[in-house]
Amino acid sequence: MSDEVGKIKIGLEVHCQLTSLATKLFCSSPADYRERPPNTNICPVCIGTPGSLPALNRKAVYYATMVALALNFKLSDRMLFFRKNYFYPDMSKNFQITQYDRAGGVPFATDGYIHLDSGKKIRLGRMQLEEDPAKLSYDGTIDSSTKTFVDYNRAGVALIEIVTEPDLKSPREAREFLNKLTSIVEHLGVSDLGLEGSVRCDANISLAGGRRVEVKNISSFKEVERALSFEMTRQKSLTSKGISIAQETRHWDDVRRITISLRVKEEEQDYRYFPEADLVPVVLSKGFIKDVKSDMPELPKERERRFQQEYNLSGETAQVLVKEKGLADFFEDSAKYSKNAREAGSWLAVDLQAFLNEAGKELADLEITPKHIAELVDMVSNAEVSRGAAKTIFLEMLKTSKMPRSIAEEKGLKVIADSKFVEDVTEKVFKENPKAVQDAVKDEKAINFLLGQIMRATRGRVDPAVANRIVREKLSAVKSSE
């Protein structure tokens, strides 16, 4: 396995909308275009009406600066926009306003990086700010449709593009990288990546000695690992048959879960990049950058450290919790309502993750609240339920969203600390197991069998401490009577 892994090179191009902006990148149309009738969220600027001019959304520059700083990028001292010229029906002006790193242009930022959990550094070549094109849809599928519909509601929404170096060595690493990136972006509060279409990814993948294949149309991070795995297998099986891999662009079909060839041996398209004279260069002053820095919210790495100190979490638990901002927030709320934050952390980082993985769900799909977790944690801490019972309650809670205490009552899972009841049960167990009683009198270790029988008889509802005390009392009574 490790041998194969070393041979793959993956580079990603991630496009992420700045969904927290109120307006589009170059006009005052709302940035929130979702669920509106087609072509109603538009203005002369974003549909390229003759005579209209772009005006830069300053807040977008502010957000992009935040992202760049959080990803350890070096910011360019001034911001320039370029036109990328090409004809396509989703382009209102038949050019895209973007940034460029040649011909006198500078990207928004260069040379960033993200560390994976293993400590491995993934280099980020550049980051740029650009406008989203319109959305095309078809009558049926892309190859059979005789009509193309254009919806400009999305046209002009602010996008940041982040390009990695080919440092990723496996689909799994790609997935981990994207999770880290997502968590950082979400912690910054610049984008809600849970929104449909808010994030898109193109991947370049090549085997050692092979040509580079670009996979487009990966519309969610979850799909990335799948698409890359498919592509890796495809390339390997071709190579093993002695067929050389063509340099091409492939399309990820997320229904059939395969990649299809779009353009073989693509001739280098000439985008005729040149400066966008309608926008003046923006200088990112030291004062501005200082302001952004001082406004930066807590990032996942810092939060992980704080979780360990403030809530006494293990490093591992803290690391799992900050992988998703939603989970980390959920944890902090749970910790607020409960007496034992460490316990809450463990439920969320271990038991909840196991459930989600198995069910193929996300936290957001569940209807439980931090109060559910807090109540369960407190029940265990107060010895109201045994640990075993708590697991049963936990799973039931995730499925039904009922509060843990009412589940415990319904199912009769509450711990019984009533001595009289425990004594009666012990009496019965002693009668049924005379041999074990004799053993236990001689050998301390044999007590566990008796305790186990008591638990079994009560389906784990007896407070273990109470049972232990009563068994020992009774044993010493037996001993002295002999």
Add this chain to the structure above:
Amino acid sequence: MVSRILETPVWEVVDSIAHEEVTAEEYTAATLERIKKVEPKVHAYIAVIEEPSLTKAREIDKKIKRNENTGRLAGLPIAIKDNICVKDVKTTCASRTLENFVAPYNATVIERILSEDGLIIGKTNLDEFAMGTSTEYSYFGPTRNPWDTSRVPGGSSGGSAAAVAGFEASLALGSDTGGSVRSPASFCSIVGLKPTYGAVSRYGLVSFANSLEQIGPFARDVRSCALLMDCIDGYDARDSTSSNRVLGQFTDCFDESTSGLRIGVPREFFEEGVQEAVLKTVWGVIHRLEELGLKYKETSLPMIKYALPAYYIIAMSEASSNLARYDGLRYGFRVPDRSLNWNDVFSKNRRQGFGAEVRRRIMLGTYALSAGYFDQYYLKAQKIRTLIKRNFDAAFKKFDILLAPSMPVLPFRMGERLKDPLALYMCDIDTVPANLAGIPSISIPGGVYQGLPVGVQVMAPPFREDILFRAGQLIEESTKIDKTVGEFTYV
């Protein structure tokens, strides 16, 4: 006979209307009357806005009667070049592709004119997408020079200039990318200003070459030109290139003295292909200024000899991108054939929607921006542009204004230069430097040679339009050209 009121300087007419010596309605009606008479011979307009203008004029009269405040342009019929958007009115750019395009919004300059109670009397003819120097490249047919209808009015804002020169409008707006205001101002013997890049908002001006062009005012006299400039200039958040510098009231600048104004005469503007009649007239103006006590000195801006090719490379490159949006998908001309794929549809729409000159410039611009040619054309042209700016910076350390011909030639005959695009491009040789440098430049009537107007061009440092107006008024007073001279204006 041009009615007396039409011959009154426009800045005085505003007062007459305000003091109820003449009503806005009468003045507008007189203008419309004049348009009816003159248009068949001149064809300055693509569309005349008749009834709405009269209605607006009546409203202004009512306002005046009620003693309400009125704007600085109250009751003046103003003609607008048809590449500037006026809400709910067709903005054709004299192109087939926009033949039926109705602008959904007002350009910033239009908002400002309307807020000063100006009347939009019509949309004027131009070379398609402002690409030309003679107003012959219009989908709707050419405009003729009111001084001699066998000749061109200059261009590309030929319709606006002809409308003002022929008393078909009080004032007009044009756009100047490489001389398109100054060229027709010169050929039609009126005043035309290309403002400093960034002085007037371009929002609503259909882009041809966006790093070069500005909207500029036309008038029959300098003071009226300053009045219109006062009303349209200033910062606009919708145009990122507009300057937030506070510009003074240019109508107030005439009180200041012009004595001691240092005049530079840049040799390069008097060289290649400048006709004898033009040289004589321009030097005549220089000598009259000298008689008035001003000093001039000849000087040299050596990089100017590369200005024309640099200009055409930059303008065509930008045009190839700016005009890419005319694919017929969202608006504009569309071939009826529905069976084609989008690529073929785009190609056909563009081939049939654009005229030959526009297609030529798009092709050349696309070529200049292409990989392998970009460095040797576009980037080199930008370098020359920087050097030209430096030449001007240096010159303006020594001089307050630079004086030169506006056009190297007299108004030429219709069709004379259509067969040779290069000969037509050569006409821009003296106007393009100001666009490349972003400096303000004005064309003032300098004289009439055998019945044909010659304009004098005055250039100043950025945002010093005030000096241009003062110098312009001095030239105006010293030449005393009778604006009603010529067989045409007596019609």
